[in-house]
Amino acid sequence: MDVVTTAGGDMFRAMHELLSLGHKTFTAADVLQLATHGGAQALGLPDVGSLAVGNKEDLVLLRATDLNLAAAHDPIAAVVTSAHPGNGDTVLVGGTPVKRDGHLTTPSHPTALTASATYLAAQVRGLDR
Numbered sequence: 001m002d003v004v005t006t007a008g009g010d011m012f013r014a015m016h017e018l019l020s021l022g023h024k025t026f027t028a029a030d031v032l033q034l035a036t037h038g039g040a041q042a043l044g045l046p047d048v049g050s051l052a053v054g055n056k057e058d059l060v061l062l063r064a065t066d067l068n069l070a071a072a073h074d075p076i077a078a079v080v081t082s083a084h085p086g087n088g089d090t091v092l093v094g095g096t097p098v099k100r101d102g103h104l105t106t107p108s109h110p111t112a113l114t115a116s117a118t119y120l121a122a123q124v125r126g127l128d129r
Contacts, residue, residue, distance in 0.1 A: 011035055012087075015080045028077040044127045057095035062087045063102075 019031045026034075040049025047055045062069060062079065066087050072078030091099035098106055106112035 010085050012079070012083045012085060019080050028074070028080040031080050032076055043123075045123065057092055059090075059092045060088055061090040061092075063089045 015031050015035050018034070019026055019028060022031075037049040040046070048058050049055075062083055064070065064072075064075070068082045068084070069075075069078050069087060072082070088099060089102055090097060098104065098112070104112070106115075
């Protein structure tokens, strides 16, 4: 989403906006599926975007005890309509924790950004094959 001046550019906000705009077309489950598995498919990344044997272990674990998520009777709808990046407790990338207990585990932002850029460049080169 390239409208950060009017709406947050994070994936949670993008899901919320998509559900709001397509509320008669999409369910919350549809939007979550589009943001995860559908996004991975669109990028040509078959081993991410879903929990399946053999897939890379990329996960975002949210604190369900945060006020905006605590009273949810539908956890999928709560993620799509109410979650935000501040709810993130643990993030695993390839099975390696990069955020734990709400704090980054990486040594520094520049090091993490360089590693991320290197990884993404390798993924994009792999798409050209």
